[in-house]
Amino acid sequence: MKSLLAVMFLGGVALLSGCAFHKQAVVLDAVGPSWLKPAAAGPKGALVVYTAWAPNADFNDMPLLRQYTDYRILSEEGRLLQVVHNSNGSVEEGPQTVELPVGKYRVVARANGYKTVTVPAVILADRLTTVCLDGSALWPDNAALLRSNPVRLPNGEIAGWRANTESLSKP
Numbered sequence: 001m002k003s004l005l006a007v008m009f010l011g012g013v014a015l016l017s018g019c020a021f022h023k024q025a026v027v028l029d030a031v032g033p034s035w036l037k038p039a040a041a042g043p044k045g046a047l048v049v050y051t052a053w054a055p056n057a058d059f060n061d062m063p064l065l066r067q068y069t070d071y072r073i074l075s076e077e078g079r080l081l082q083v084v085h086n087s088n089g090s091v092e093e094g095p096q097t098v099e100l101p102v103g104k105y106r107v108v109a110r111a112n113g114y115k116t117v118t119v120p121a122v123i124l125a126d127r128l129t130t131v132c133l134d135g136s137a138l139w140p141d142n143a144a145l146l147r148s149n150p151v152r153l154p155n156g157e158i159a160g161w162r163a164n165t166e167s168l169s170k171p
Contacts, residue, residue, distance in 0.1 A: 029163075075106070
């Protein structure tokens with residue numbers, strides 16, 4: 001009887017400790033395009049999401065490249081609009097650029113160290129919105145980004161430029 005209780009106790013401790021190390025889903029503040037880049041004429045914008053790296057290598061393609069995990073683009077209301085296979089299809093490593101109409105969206109993706117991250121994304125005409133969830137933090141103008149109150153993951157890594165949602169509400 002004592003051994004059965006000991007096994008049940010250890011099993012319960014194992015289950016509870018597994019829950020303690022399981023990362024919860026995270027919802028970030030809205031990310032938008034850099035305010036530093038000038039706008040040009042155009043009705044659509046673009047989105048690039050640096051998701052977590054895929055855990056397994058693709059040994060069927062040459063050269064062997066690390067690949068970003070796929071992600072979903074939802075409407076602001078939560079309706080699935082697109083599943084993005086996050087590969088740019090070239091030898092250069094990089095995620096896919098997705099052209100989208102001006103508006104507010106939700107990106108649901110894997111991030112380094114997190115199970116799932118939901119990032120509200122604002123797309124403006126002829127502007128690029130970049131979301132960085134892979135932990136690389138390769139920002140072209142890091143000093144300006146730091147001064148701009150960027151959107152951050154809970155661990156402090158920068159996920160992107162803070163969105164200016166007021167620009168969408170103007171006629």
